[in-house]
Amino acid sequence: MFTGIIEERGEVTAVEPAGDGVRLTVRGPLAVSDAAQGDSIAVSGVCLTVVDQGEDWFTADVMRQTLDVTSLAGVAPGLAVNLERALAAHTRLGGHIVQGHVDGTGTVLEVRPGAQWQVVRVSLPRDLAPLVVDKGSITVDGVSLTVSAISPAGASDPWFEVSLIPETLAVTTLGLRTPGDRVNLETDILARHVRRLLAFSTPPTGTPPTTSAPNDTEGGSR
Numbered sequence: 001m002f003t004g005i006i007e008e009r010g011e012v013t014a015v016e017p018a019g020d021g022v023r024l025t026v027r028g029p030l031a032v033s034d035a036a037q038g039d040s041i042a043v044s045g046v047c048l049t050v051v052d053q054g055e056d057w058f059t060a061d062v063m064r065q066t067l068d069v070t071s072l073a074g075v076a077p078g079l080a081v082n083l084e085r086a087l088a089a090h091t092r093l094g095g096h097i098v099q100g101h102v103d104g105t106g107t108v109l110e111v112r113p114g115a116q117w118q119v120v121r122v123s124l125p126r127d128l129a130p131l132v133v134d135k136g137s138i139t140v141d142g143v144s145l146t147v148s149a150i151s152p153a154g155a156s157d158p159w160f161e162v163s164l165i166p167e168t169l170a171v172t173t174l175g176l177r178t179p180g181d182r183v184n185l186e187t188d189i190l191a192r193h194v195r196r197l198l199a200f201s202t203p204p205t206g207t208p209p210t211t212s213a214p215n216d217t218e219g220g221s222r
Contacts, residue, residue: 001087002042004095004137004144006172007031010043012079013057020064024048024075029056031083040100042084044173045142045184046070047100070102071141071182080173082142095144096137097189103128106140108181109159118164119148120174122183129158131187131195138162139186143172 010028017023024043031041032053039050041058048060067073087093103125110121122140124132129151132138136147140162149161169175177183 002047002084002098002100002142003087003091003093004084004098004139004142006082006084006143008083009171009173010081010083012075012077012081014077015075018061021062021067022072022075023051023059023061024072025057025059026081026083027057028083031085032056032058035085040086042082042086042098042100042142044071044081045098045100045102045139045186046072066102069104070184071105074182080176082172084142096139098139098142098144098186099189100142101186102184103131103187103192104185105182106185108177108179108183110179111177114163116166118169118175119161120164120177121149121159121161122185124151124158124160124185126158128185128187129153129155131191132160133191136191137188139184141173141183143168143174 008028008030010026010031012024013027014025015022026043035041035050035053035058037050037052040047041050043060046066048062050058051061052059062072106122106124108120109123112119132147132150134147134150138145138147138160145162147160148163151158164174
């Protein structure tokens with residue numbers, strides 16, 4: 001479990017084939033300062049498990065399924081990544097509850113610089129659009145952000161916007177993003193649970209409504 005508050009900006013230093021996936025080596029002195037084999041570290045929003053480590057680096061395996069649904073599919077040495085260690089029970093929850101389970105990816109559509117912040121518009125897969133609300137939480141490349149604008153319901157090409165303050169631009173990779181870049185998205189876990197519950201409360205199309213069985217004791221002879 002994570003908070004979406006990035007602790008440091010790391011760098012991928014090596015990528016090696018590992019079965020149908022890859023093994024990444026990432027430089028991140030703070031991330032490994034108290035890490036042990038088997039610990040979880042979020043790499044640009046993707047929860048990975050430490051399999052080896054050194055003084056300022058760690059290695060993690062990325063399976064094919066993860067490569068298929070995240071931006072790590074194109075990972076290469078030199079890539080800057082956002083790093084966050086797993087949430088400790090005694091730590092303040094500064095962002096929101098983040099699992100490190102990426103729902104899908106979006107594409108940066110527009111970057112609008114402002115006097116004190118930067119507005120970024122990102123495309124949104126249609127199946128995720130109902131889970132994103134104005135002023136709600138979303139995770140972009142592991143960063144906990146507040147949605148500042150969304151496309152209308154039913155839009156053919158859904159999108160959302162986030163407004164990035166100077167601190168976020170300086171300490172995360174989001175300050176490097178340009179139109180066309182692919183980013184990892186994780187929607188709010190509460191929204192996902194609500195959608196799942198609603199799916200069970202709605203009867204399948206064509207199913208007749210349930211009616212109460214007649215009471216045999218009513219209307220009988222006295």
